[in-house]
Amino acid sequence: EVRLVESGGGLVEPGGSLRLACVASGFSFSTSQMNWVRQTPGKGLEWVSSISWSSSFKSYADSVKGRLTISRDNSKNSVSLHMYGLRVEDSGLYFCAKDESTSQLGPEYFHHWGQGTLVTVSS
Amino acid sequence: EIVLTQSPATLSLSPGERATLSCRASQSVGTFLAWYQQRPGQAPRLLIFDASTRATGIPARFSGSGSGTDFTLTINSLEPEDFAVYYCQQRTNWPPWVSFGPGTKVDVK
Numbered sequence: 210e211v212r213l214v215e216s217g218g219g220l221v222e223p224g225g226s227l228r229l230a231c232v233a234s235g236f237s238f239s240t241s242q243m244n245w246v247r248q249t250p251g252k253g254l255e256w257v258s259s260i261s262w263s264s265s266f267k268s269y270a271d272s273v274k275g276r277l278t279i280s281r282d283n284s285k286n287s288v289s290l291h292m293y294g295l296r297v298e299d300s301g302l303y304f305c306a307k308d309e310s311t312s313q314l315g316p317e318y319f320h321h322w323g324q325g326t327l328v329t330v331s332s
Numbered sequence: 333e334i335v336l337t338q339s340p341a342t343l344s345l346s347p348g349e350r351a352t353l354s355c356r357a358s359q360s361v362g363t364f365l366a367w368y369q370q371r372p373g374q375a376p377r378l379l380i381f382d383a384s385t386r387a388t389g390i391p392a393r394f395s396g397s398g399s400g401t402d403f404t405l406t407i408n409s410l411e412p413e414d415f416a417v418y419y420c421q422q423r424t425n426w427p428p429w430v431s432f433g434p435g436t437k438v439d440v441k
Contacts, residue, residue, distance in 0.1 A: 254368075254376065254419055254432035268428045304375055315428020318366045318421070320387060322375035 211235040211321040213305045218326030221295055229290040229326055231305030236321075239283040242310045245290050246319060247328075249301030257303070260288060261313035268315045273299075295330045302327050334358055336420055336433035344441040351407040353436045355420035360400045364423045367396055367405045370435075371416045379418075380405065407438075415440055 217229040229245070245257040258279040259268045267279055278291040288305060303326050306319035335358040345351055355365065363383035368376040378387040380396035383403060393408040407414055420433040 253434055254421075256430045256432075259428065270429070312425075315423075315425070316430045317423050318378060318381040319368075319376070320378050320381075322377070324375055 211307065213307065213321060213323030215303065215305050215323045215326035218303060218328045220329045220331065222332050223295060223297060223330055225295050225330070227292045227295065227328060229292065229303055229328070231288045231323060233286045233288070233305075233307070236307070238286040242308050242313050242316075243281060243288040244306045244308060244316050244319060245279065245288075246304045246306050246322075247299075247301045248304070248325070249298070251298055256316055258290065259308075259316045263313075266314055292328070295328075297330050300328055300330045334361060334422055334424065334431055336422060336431055338418075338420060338433040338436045340436060341434075342437045342439060344439055345410055346441045347410050347412055349410055351405075351410055351414070351438055353405040353407075353418055353438075355398075355403040355405070355433050357401045357403075357422055361422040361424070363399050365396075365398070365403050366421045366423075367394075368419045368421065369414075369416050370419065371413075376419060410438070414438065 212234045215231045221227050240262050244259045260279045276294045281288040305323040307321040308317045310317040337356050339354045365383045367380040370376045379390050379394050384396045395406045397404050417435045417437045419435045423430045
């Protein structure tokens with residue numbers, strides 16, 4: 210059974226930083242493209258970032274480019290999202306999601322999701 | 333930027349009825365479209381991808397159709413667990429990007 214467990218969310222002030230993590234099990238993590246998708250009150254569901262199995266290809270939504278960095282550790286079956294310069298509009302539920310992409314050149318469809326970790330940006 | 337619109341915003345039906353949900357893209361996405369179901373307090377679940385392919389474990393009462401800019405999700409004979417919010421999602425190869433529609437809520441009449 211595919212399992213994705215996110216952690217690292219919390220309350221942070223505007224301009225602050227946060228690191229989200231997702232630990233995966235139940236599938237071949239080292240050959241899978243991984244993604245972060247968020248759900249916010251303002252924009253609904255929004256894709257945030259993707260990383261290929263080898264980390265050679267990373268992509269970001271324009272709204273977060275330059276402020277978020279995605280990375281992965283295949284030895285630990287984990288993917289991380291480092292968030293900097295956080296804004297109020299970044300508040301929301303952040304999901305880790307696995308797709309079945311064979312091209313590994315960006316997001317396709319999100320076949321499996323974690324339960325999410327909540328990020329609140331507020332002073 | 334491809335914008336997805338969904339209609340209606342809310343669909344009120346009774347168990348056993350058929351639900352027909354619409355998703356329209358601001359420009360052609362070919363058949364690069366998916367549908368997700370989200371129940372309260374849960375993560376979205378992939379139902380349909382590539383416009384008409386059911387994801388693993390999805391019951392046959394869910395079907396998708398369409399291409400280009402107009403897509404439909406049909407749920408034949410609604411079960412109690414089908415009352416939820418449904419989102420469509422498109423993807424583009426280059427630049428790599430996806431976007432979601434605002435959702436259609438299917439609730440009990």
